[in-house]
Amino acid sequence: MIELPKPDPAVLARRDEIVAALRALVPDSGRGQGVIGDAVRLKAYETDGLSAYRQPPLAVVLPTSTEQVAAVLRYCHQNNIRVIPRGAGTSLSGGALPLEDGVVIGLMRMNRILEVDYADRLAVVEAGVTNIGITQAVAGDGFFYAPDPSSQLACMIGGNVMMNSGGAHCLKYGVTAGNLLGVKLVTIEGDVIDIGGAHLDAAGYDWLGLITGSEGQLGIVTEVTVRILRAAEGARAMLAAYRSNEVAGEVVDAIIASGIIPVALEFMDRPAIHACEAFAHAGYPLDAESLLIIEVEGNTAEQDFLLGKLKEICGRFDPISLRVAETAEESLAIWKGRKGAFGAVGRISPDYLCMDGTIPTGELPRVLRRMQEMSDDYGLKVANIFHAGDGNLHPLIMFDANDPESFRKAEAFGADILKLCVEVGGCLTGEHGVGVEKRDLMNVQFSEIELTQQRAIKSAFDPQWLLNPAKVFPLAGNPLLERRA
Amino acid sequence: MSAAFELAPADEEGVVAAVAQARADRAPLAICGNNGRAGSLRPVQAAARLSVRNLAGVTLYRPQEMVLSARAGTPLPVIEATLDANRQMLAAEPPDFSELFGVATPPTLGGLVASNLSGPRRIGVGGALRDQVLGVRAVTGRAEVIRSGGRVHKNVTGLDLCKLLAGSQGTLGILTEITLKLLPRPEASLTLAIAVPSLAAGVAALAAGLGSPFGVSGAALLPAGGHGFAGPTAVLRMEDFLQFLPHRSGVLRGALAEFGAVTLLEQAASESLWKDIREARLLQAAPDEAVWRLSLRPSAAPAAAGQLMRAFDARLLLDWGGGLVWVAGPATESAHGAVMQAAAAAGGSFTLFRAPDPLRLAVPVLPAEPAPLAAIGARVKAAMDPDGLLNPGRMGR
Numbered sequence: 001m002i003e004l005p006k007p008d009p010a011v012l013a014r015r016d017e018i019v020a021a022l023r024a025l026v027p028d029s030g031r032g033q034g035v036i037g038d039a040v041r042l043k044a045y046e047t048d049g050l051s052a053y054r055q056p057p058l059a060v061v062l063p064t065s066t067e068q069v070a071a072v073l074r075y076c077h078q079n080n081i082r083v084i085p086r087g088a089g090t091s092l093s094g095g096a097l098p099l100e101d102g103v104v105i106g107l108m109r110m111n112r113i114l115e116v117d118y119a120d121r122l123a124v125v126e127a128g129v130t131n132i133g134i135t136q137a138v139a140g141d142g143f144f145y146a147p148d149p150s151s152q153l154a155c156m157i158g159g160n161v162m163m164n165s166g167g168a169h170c171l172k173y174g175v176t177a178g179n180l181l182g183v184k185l186v187t188i189e190g191d192v193i194d195i196g197g198a199h200l201d202a203a204g205y206d207w208l209g210l211i212t213g214s215e216g217q218l219g220i221v222t223e224v225t226v227r228i229l230r231a232a233e234g235a236r237a238m239l240a241a242y243r244s245n246e247v248a249g250e251v252v253d254a255i256i257a258s259g260i261i262p263v264a265l266e267f268m269d270r271p272a273i274h275a276c277e278a279f280a281h282a283g284y285p286l287d288a289e290s291l292l293i294i295e296v297e298g299n300t301a302e303q304d305f306l307l308g309k310l311k312e313i314c315g316r317f318d319p320i321s322l323r324v325a326e327t328a329e330e331s332l333a334i335w336k337g338r339k340g341a342f343g344a345v346g347r348i349s350p351d352y353l354c355m356d357g358t359i360p361t362g363e364l365p366r367v368l369r370r371m372q373e374m375s376d377d378y379g380l381k382v383a384n385i386f387h388a389g390d391g392n393l394h395p396l397i398m399f400d401a402n403d404p405e406s407f408r409k410a411e412a413f414g415a416d417i418l419k420l421c422v423e424v425g426g427c428l429t430g431e432h433g434v435g436v437e438k439r440d441l442m443n444v445q446f447s448e449i450e451l452t453q454q455r456a457i458k459s460a461f462d463p464q465w466l467l468n469p470a471k472v473f474p475l476a477g478n479p480l481l482e483r484r485a
Numbered sequence: 486m487s488a489a490f491e492l493a494p495a496d497e498e499g500v501v502a503a504v505a506q507a508r509a510d511r512a513p514l515a516i517c518g519n520n521g522r523a524g525s526l527r528p529v530q531a532a533a534r535l536s537v538r539n540l541a542g543v544t545l546y547r548p549q550e551m552v553l554s555a556r557a558g559t560p561l562p563v564i565e566a567t568l569d570a571n572r573q574m575l576a577a578e579p580p581d582f583s584e585l586f587g588v589a590t591p592p593t594l595g596g597l598v599a600s601n602l603s604g605p606r607r608i609g610v611g612g613a614l615r616d617q618v619l620g621v622r623a624v625t626g627r628a629e630v631i632r633s634g635g636r637v638h639k640n641v642t643g644l645d646l647c648k649l650l651a652g653s654q655g656t657l658g659i660l661t662e663i664t665l666k667l668l669p670r671p672e673a674s675l676t677l678a679i680a681v682p683s684l685a686a687g688v689a690a691l692a693a694g695l696g697s698p699f700g701v702s703g704a705a706l707l708p709a710g711g712h713g714f715a716g717p718t719a720v721l722r723m724e725d726f727l728q729f730l731p732h733r734s735g736v737l738r739g740a741l742a743e744f745g746a747v748t749l750l751e752q753a754a755s756e757s758l759w760k761d762i763r764e765a766r767l768l769q770a771a772p773d774e775a776v777w778r779l780s781l782r783p784s785a786a787p788a789a790a791g792q793l794m795r796a797f798d799a800r801l802l803l804d805w806g807g808g809l810v811w812v813a814g815p816a817t818e819s820a821h822g823a824v825m826q827a828a829a830a831a832g833g834s835f836t837l838f839r840a841p842d843p844l845r846l847a848v849p850v851l852p853a854e855p856a857p858l859a860a861i862g863a864r865v866k867a868a869m870d871p872d873g874l875l876n877p878g879r880m881g882r
Contacts, residue, residue: 119692120783142698146610164641175639177648178612191857198782200808201601201613201652202834203851204880205862209615209648213641229610230698253549259572259669302729358637361550390638391550430639438642445642450631453868454644460864472643 057098074190087159093435127158164213279344349398357421518593557595576611578604626870
């Protein structure tokens with residue numbers, strides 16, 4: 001279990017006063033309640049996508065403007081109160097897990113699209129706009145916002161910025177960082193700073209790049225300027241199934257070496273294939289060890305050309321099954337199992353942990369083999385969904401949350417997988433973030449010097465460590481967090 | 486500004502030792518690769534120069550993973566040749582600029598990354614050079630080696646110091662090794678050139694091209710023609726498999742006809758044109774002139790360009806769909822003032838990219854940051870380089 005810092009008794013004792021002060025800063029309005037302070041309603045904010053950890057916050061503030069966010073941060077800074085920024089609460093790493101003495105600042109009511117400009121190919125949106133909401137706002141004109149995390153129906157752009165979210169299509173289009181032009185950042189002192197804007201690569205330090213993926217450690221983003229792209233004329237998928245993970249790994253290498261960048265290149269192992277097939281009846285071959293879903297974009301002739309080349313490459317490796325979609329409906333059928341993967345695994349196991357390491361793609365067979373051995377050792381099943389083109393693994397470790405021993409084992413298994421990822425030249429997290437989940441593994445990837453350097457940069461933005469503390473950096477060796485423990 | 490002596494350590498340990506010595510001596514260092522862009526930004530006041538040029542060579546190349554690592558001093562042409570042999574490329578198309586700066590040596594990878602310099606392909610899906618940096622090793626002003634990122638394509642572990650270091654001009658740390666994401670080199674390319682009546686029409690034509698689904702990977706505007714074009718010309722580059730280009734260029738050509746007469750440049754002519762754009766050759770900046778780069782909202786570029794042409798005899802080249810405005814003109818404070826005003830009016834950013842020393846010492850070479858950000862910046866600088874040893878003053882701080 002992951003430890004949280006002990007709450008500050010002085011802050012807990014002032015709860016009523018703090019709630020009243022926050023109410024004055026963010027009053028109830030026609031758009032809803034500004035502050036939540038009652039225990040029953042606070043329960044709704046006690047966890048996020050990492051639901052094994054729960055902690056109701058001191059209070060929840062739901063501002064509707066940047067000015068309100070600034071006022072709340074100014075107040076918290078002056079009163080030494082910790083704050084936890086929250087978007088939709090879909091973090092799989094516990095990035096929005098509250099603290100008992102912390103105020104959650106929820107951005108979900110800041111959900112307006114402020115500007116769309118097709119000539120300059122950008123959209124300015126508030127932090128609480130959903131990821132899919134941006135694409136929906138511009139899809140009618142043939143545009144889209146490229147990063148597409150699995151949670152895109154719910155997750156919000158502010159959270160995407162803070163986690164530098166990816167998705168199935170970032171092999172071609174890049175992650176959030178590559179699709180941002182600017183943010184409005186509110187500092188812990190309550191200053192509002194425009195970083196970047198409607199232009200590329202502003203001169204000076206790359207604050208935008210540093211803030212992206214900073215998991216709420218440096219400030220709160222209230223507005224985001226994103227790059228929008230003209231959508232491709234169409235997309236089509238194919239499926240290829242193989243007898244071994246080694247062979248499927250070779251196919252992935254051969255595809256990348258061919259000079260084709262598919263818009264998506266997804267890999268599923270045997271347990272994932274079986275879970276998805278039982279759930280979605282997508283027609284996946286059950287005798288396969290591994291399955292690849294490959295998607296290309298373009299007009300019909302271009303799709304035919306690319307799929308023809310890919311079919312030739314995939315065919316060289318003795319596939320069990322090779323299916324090229326001829327129509328959009330057949331494409332959907334191929335994707336159907338993959339898209340339902342999380343629900344499918346949920347059906348065969350009461351609970352699962354979704355891990356998120358990245359490995360060099362050449363290490364795939366070795367990593368899957370080791371993972372199977374660990375699965376046997378721990379006595380817990382694991383299914384693998386994998387963004388194969390970019391090496392981002394998503395092992396789903398199945399366990400029973402009603403059994404504390406099962407949960408403890410699942411966490412230990414997950415930690416072993418992530419250590420393995422680092423050992424083969426990869427990293428702890430490809431797109432879910434460190435949060436609380438991987439916080440105590442940071443010293444597997446980084447030296448103490450490196451962690452000290454990162455903490456010093458955090459301190460440059462947030463000298464008192466009030467912004468989303470107890471996330472990202474190990475608690476040990478951090479005087480600012482231990483001070484009140 | 487030339488330093489009295491140069492240190493050129495052979496390896497990363499040598500860089501650490503040099504910084505440790507500088508720390509002990511409280512003696513700042515001018516940091517460089519091949520020192521080709523000493524004429525850019527503010528001249529550094531330091532008795533010693535530290536070059537990473539001897540930290541050279543590709544250390545890892547996995548074409549099938551689209552990943553390359555090289556030591557910071559590796560010259561750009563070496564990396565390009567390595568990739569070319571496998572039909573791959575650096576997606577940002579980083580420029581050489583040795584001609585622009587009148588130097589004989591090519592840039593190093595470290596120098597390019599430290600300046601986050603991207604070429605015309607910046608506006609394509611590959612993005613900026615900093616977007617392709619997967620990992621770095623660097624020596625901080627504390628004489629400590631830090632790593633950030635790694636060698637995998639997706640990595641959100643910890644604060645992204647790769648981004649902070651890319652573009653920090655050697656003021657926060659000395660890059661020693663860099664790992665980059667690669668892309669396949671497109672099989673074929675061509676360019677559509679549109680004779681446009683005005684800058685505004687030119688930027689609109691570029692926007693139409695960039696708003697098409699055809700993967701436009703270059704969008705520039707030559708206000709006075711050049712490279713064989715007589716008048717204002719908008720140029721759009723398309724790259725992909727050979728089979729795709731006739732259809733795409735045909736459709737786009739039709740859509741662009743409303744902006745002016747369209748001609749087509751085949752592969753060889755197209756490649757030579759984009760090299761000239763990348764290197765800003767079309768500016769024809771005389772050696773004693775100043776060169777500025779403005780980063781603007783593309784649709785704001787025509788007004789800014791007009792303002793500059795009225796203020797002084799500015800010669801211009803627009804890249805990135807109008808978002809990058811190259812300006813050449815007299816190296817005077819009044820011309821610089823006009824550039825600063827034009828950037829501010831457009832809500833954008835400027836860099837005094839090349840000028841004789843006196844001008845670079847006299848004026849802000851980059852825009853001032855708002856006070857709260859400047860305060861954070863000073864604390865970040867202190868966190869990375871507490872004694873202010875690395876390239877002091879280079880970015881104006």
